[in-house]
Amino acid sequence: MNTNEYTRNQQDEVIELGVASVETLGGGGTLNESQNLIADLRQFLLSGVLCERQLVDAGALERFFDRELPPRDTSFMRLFELSMIENWLRHQS
Numbered sequence: 001m002n003t004n005e006y007t008r009n010q011q012d013e014v015i016e017l018g019v020a021s022v023e024t025l026g027g028g029g030t031l032n033e034s035q036n037l038i039a040d041l042r043q044f045l046l047s048g049v050l051c052e053r054q055l056v057d058a059g060a061l062e063r064f065f066d067r068e069l070p071p072r073d074t075s076f077m078r079l080f081e082l083s084m085i086e087n088w089l090r091h092q093s
Contacts, residue, residue, distance in 0.1 A: 038065065045082055049089040056082065 042065045045051065051058040069076060 041079060041083065045079065045086060048086040050082065050086050 042061075045056075045061055046058055050056045051061070064076075064079075
């Protein structure tokens with residue numbers, strides 16, 4: 001397998017994980033588990049450094065969390081990126 005194939009396969013896995021995450025947030029999880037995970041993610045981002053320092057629009061995040069995503073929508077992947085940045089910020093000394 002060459003590097004391009006590996007990268008493409010990696011991206012496909014991420015996309016498939018993302019699609020599964022929209023539907024079950026963790027593959028095989030129940031709707032209740034998905035709702036809990038979304039609630040945790042919402043709390044994590046809205047109570048974080050990014051919102052506190054007004055680096056992201058808290059209102060826009062709330063509106064995003066309040067809307068229902070159509071199947072196979074990957075726009076939520078941006079939340080994972082924000083969560084990664086938020087986590088990094090929280091762990092800086």
